Amino acid sequence: MGKEENGYLPLFETKAVKGRVLYKLYAVSVFVGICLICVYRVKHLPAPGELGRWAWIGLFMAELWFSFYWIVTQFVRWNPIYRNTFKDRLSQRYKEVLPAVDVFVCTADPVIEPPIMVINTVLSVMAYDYPPEKLSVYLSDDGGSELTFYVLLEASQFSKYWLPFCKKFKVEPRSPEVYFSKAAEPVHDDIMSNEWSSVKKLYENMKKRINNATKQGRISDELRQDHNGFCEWDLASTKNDHQTILQILIDGRDLKAVDFEGQPLPTLVYLAREKRPQYHHNFKAGALNALIRVSSRISNAPIILTVDCDMYSNNSESMRDALCFFMDEEKGNEIAYVQFPQTFSNITKNDIYSSSQRVFYGVSINNNSTCMIFNHSVLESEELVVMKVELAALDAYGGPCYVGTGCFHRRQSLCGNKYDKECKVEWETQNYGKVKESVHVLEQTCRVLASCTYEGNTKWGKEMGVLYGYPVEDVITGLSIQCRGWKSIYFRPEKKGFIGVAPSTLLQSLVQHKRWSEGDFQIFLSKYCPLVYGHKKIPLQLQISYCCSLLWAPNCLATLYYVVFPSLSIIRGISLFPKLMSLSVLPFAYVIIAKYGYSLVEFLWCGGTIQGWWNDQRMWVFQRSTSYLFGFSETILKLLGFANSGFVVTAKLADETVSLRHQQEVIEFGAPSPMFKILATLALINLFSFVGGINRVIIDSKTEVLDQLALQILLCGLIVIINLPVYQGLFFRKDKGRMPTSVTYQSVILAIFAHLVALY
Ligand SMILES: O=c1ccn([C@@H]2O[C@H](COP(=O)(O)OP(=O)(O)O[C@H]3O[C@H](CO)[C@@H](O)[C@H](O)[C@H]3O)[C@@H](O)[C@H]2O)c(=O)[nH]1
Numbered sequence: 001m002g003k004e005e006n007g008y009l010p011l012f013e014t015k016a017v018k019g020r021v022l023y024k025l026y027a028v029s030v031f032v033g034i035c036l037i038c039v040y041r042v043k044h045l046p047a048p049g050e051l052g053r054w055a056w057i058g059l060f061m062a063e064l065w066f067s068f069y070w071i072v073t074q075f076v077r078w079n080p081i082y083r084n085t086f087k088d089r090l091s092q093r094y095k096e097v098l099p100a101v102d103v104f105v106c107t108a109d110p111v112i113e114p115p116i117m118v119i120n121t122v123l124s125v126m127a128y129d130y131p132p133e134k135l136s137v138y139l140s141d142d143g144g145s146e147l148t149f150y151v152l153l154e155a156s157q158f159s160k161y162w163l164p165f166c167k168k169f170k171v172e173p174r175s176p177e178v179y180f181s182k183a184a185e186p187v188h189d190d191i192m193s194n195e196w197s198s199v200k201k202l203y204e205n206m207k208k209r210i211n212n213a214t215k216q217g218r219i220s221d222e223l224r225q226d227h228n229g230f231c232e233w234d235l236a237s238t239k240n241d242h243q244t245i246l247q248i249l250i251d252g253r254d255l256k257a258v259d260f261e262g263q264p265l266p267t268l269v270y271l272a273r274e275k276r277p278q279y280h281h282n283f284k285a286g287a288l289n290a291l292i293r294v295s296s297r298i299s300n301a302p303i304i305l306t307v308d309c310d311m312y313s314n315n316s317e318s319m320r321d322a323l324c325f326f327m328d329e330e331k332g333n334e335i336a337y338v339q340f341p342q343t344f345s346n347i348t349k350n351d352i353y354s355s356s357q358r359v360f361y362g363v364s365i366n367n368n369s370t371c372m373i374f375n376h377s378v379l380e381s382e383e384l385v386v387m388k389v390e391l392a393a394l395d396a397y398g399g400p401c402y403v404g405t406g407c408f409h410r411r412q413s414l415c416g417n418k419y420d421k422e423c424k425v426e427w428e429t430q431n432y433g434k435v436k437e438s439v440h441v442l443e444q445t446c447r448v449l450a451s452c453t454y455e456g457n458t459k460w461g462k463e464m465g466v467l468y469g470y471p472v473e474d475v476i477t478g479l480s481i482q483c484r485g486w487k488s489i490y491f492r493p494e495k496k497g498f499i500g501v502a503p504s505t506l507l508q509s510l511v512q513h514k515r516w517s518e519g520d521f522q523i524f525l526s527k528y529c530p531l532v533y534g535h536k537k538i539p540l541q542l543q544i545s546y547c548c549s550l551l552w553a554p555n556c557l558a559t560l561y562y563v564v565f566p567s568l569s570i571i572r573g574i575s576l577f578p579k580l581m582s583l584s585v586l587p588f589a590y591v592i593i594a595k596y597g598y599s600l601v602e603f604l605w606c607g608g609t610i611q612g613w614w615n616d617q618r619m620w621v622f623q624r625s626t627s628y629l630f631g632f633s634e635t636i637l638k639l640l641g642f643a644n645s646g647f648v649v650t651a652k653l654a655d656e657t658v659s660l661r662h663q664q665e666v667i668e669f670g671a672p673s674p675m676f677k678i679l680a681t682l683a684l685i686n687l688f689s690f691v692g693g694i695n696r697v698i699i700d701s702k703t704e705v706l707d708q709l710a711l712q713i714l715l716c717g718l719i720v721i722i723n724l725p726v727y728q729g730l731f732f733r734k735d736k737g738r739m740p741t742s743v744t745y746q747s748v749i750l751a752i753f754a755h756l757v758a759l760y
């Protein structure tokens with residue numbers, strides 16, 4: 001398998017997904033349906049002065065947008081491919097000469113990103129199945145928190161027991177919290193059982209100390225005496241105003257830095273870059289760039305892994321998987337990054353906030369991002385290939401986008417270098433371990449690299465490192481890397497590489513989507529628009545595929561129109577769709593049934609539930625009518641110079657009653673957010689219209705009302721059913737997660753007002 005003529009065995013292979021012919025036939029048939037709808041719209045346009053002409057034109061525009069967008073989305077599912085790695089070949093060939101790897105973990109706020117979660121991520125990456133002397137882990141703390149520092153110190157101690165335990169017993173996953181909460185105690189293996197209990201006890205004691213400190217919100221003087229790193233906080237005034245704090249907690253070069261079995265430990269570094277109120281810190285992008293520079297002095301590994309603090313490594317071999325791509329003698333040279341999918345642990349059975357779809361962050365559109373394809377070939381050992389079609393399709397065009405976490409980068413390409421065919425990396429001769437200064441000297445000399453002024457008049461954030469100015473630093477950075485001639489890889493191993501935490505309230509989820517849609521749309525309108533910036537640099541298909549997510553935000557207009565106007569028109573008796581008993585209904589019916597039927601089947605194949613699919617449709621409407629609307633308007637305001645976009649960090653924990661409701665799949669409203677006012681108003685407008693429509697049908701049962709308005713009433717009815725949880729939240733729930741009363745009053749008034757306007 002994969003053997004080439006000259007006897008060279010590649011380290012990875014690429015395969016096309018089979019069975020796409022059927023998909024293509026389906027897509028073509030939907031396209032024909034869409035064209036027929038357009039023909040109908042043009043032919044039946046009400047004459048000037050006729051009732052409903054403008055409503056009709058508006059609806060036609062919305063449909064044109066949907067059609068256009070649908071065509072764009074076809075690019076991300078036309079040609080999916082998938083990859084396989086051969087780790088055994090890698091080990092055989094490069095046993096001694098594996099490159100060093102630096103791991104960057106980012107955290108920003110010890111309150112909404114609990115420190116115990118952060119160090120579980122840190123411990124899981126320290127425990128990669130990889131030579132420890134070649135591994136360095138850097139924690140960037142944008143919260144500048146003493147607590148986080150203390151907790152990392154605890155982790156550095158605990159790692160001396162955790163790492164040997166993991167390696168000895170091949171423990172998986174290597175996040176202690178997850179491991180101990182899932183694994184059953186080994187009863188048959190006495191040696192393991194003993195160590196299991198003692199390591200577990202160590203972990204639990206550490207967790208107790210950490211939780212105590214977290215509860216108190218400060219570090220006791222006793223603890224402070226353990227490490228003079230704490231002195232740094234005597235100088236720091238607030239979390240937004242402090243000097244660089246850099247502490248090398250484990251120095252991998254130090255022969256005394258060993259675990260309790262005498263084996264070397266990976267280097268572990270704490271960094272809180274300098275922050276001053278008068279300097280913009282550029283959020284996560286700024287943090288990553290500081291890490292790139294600081295690490296270049298300390299370990300300077302040619303490969304960098306970036307993870308968010310909630311994304312623990314679930315597979316200790318992922319690092320070797322990634323290296324199979326970079327180190328492949330034939331194709332590895334042009335690869336800039338290897339992106340793993342984002343997956344989440346706190347997804348409920350029916351995924352009420354449709355979070356697993358956002359796996360696709362960069363490229364997922366509504367509900368179709370996951371798909372399972374049955375592979376019939378007898379020769380193939382893998383019978384069931386589960387994959388994400390969209391990133392996989394981008395992969396075929398030159399590479400997936402970078403989605404911020406779970407991504408291995410080549411330092412060179414991340415730092416702004418262009419791809420150069422001639423320039424081959426000599427992995428062996430990387431200058432790992434060449435730095436001779438003492439830890440203290442290193443700490444002092446590296447500080448300046450993370451200072452506020454360092455980047456002034458440099459290319460950092462513009463052409464070097466992670467790019468600034470957009471709330472989705474990852475997408476823009478990935479795009480710019482690809483435009484410099486590099487390729488990227490999407491790798492979805494059977495065993496998940498990284499597992500994170502998805503938002504557990506509706507508002508968190510909507511706010512997150514707002515950040516994404518806003519950031520993406522800003523990129524679309526900037527000089528980085530893939531169609532312009534990528535022209536002649538990346539394939540046209542890839543440019544268009546990028547647009548699929550960059551155009552999330554403008555979707556709000558068409559969606560809002562579709563959920564408001566057809567319903568309001570019912571009251572006026574304006575018919576906007578063909579009669580139920582006419583031939584023209586057919587294309588509408590076909591497109592809707594084919595599209596939704598397909599998406600349902602795809603969803604079920606992926607192991608989703610019918611309820612989960614329905615929830616997904618609901619989130620589709622919610623996101624488009626709120627997140628995208630806000631993202632869209634704020635982008636426009638920013639263009640006009642009236643607004644600034646930020647990065648609202650997603651909370652990774654919720655209080656107990658909130659989590660309980662999440663587990664029971666009850667939607668969490670609870671906050672008087674403007675987003676909820678919009679959702680509630682839309683839901684009520686449709687409820688009133690639906691009642692009005694039914695009423696009309698009953699009163700005028702002799703006339704053709706039913707025939708004429710049937711489709712509209714049906715659409716309105718569907719919107720009502722999708723919004724059932726909203727009515728519940730508005731009128732029937734008593735718990736804290738219901739809609740706040742102020743939202744209820746305001747939305748009722750707004751909805752009545754909308755109806756009055758429509759009637760008038
Ligand atoms: O000023 C900041 C803000 C955030 N972060 C870190 O960035 C990461 C991502 O933040 P989170 O609030 O979890 O955002 P998500 O919406 O979950 O993140 C997705 O989207 C982001 C871009 O919008 C990407 O950076 C992330 O990798 C991707 O997981 C976290 O580790 C944060 O600690 C910082 O280090 N500094």
Ligand SMILES: [Mn+2]
Binds near residue numbers: 308310500501650
């Ligand atoms: Mn996150």
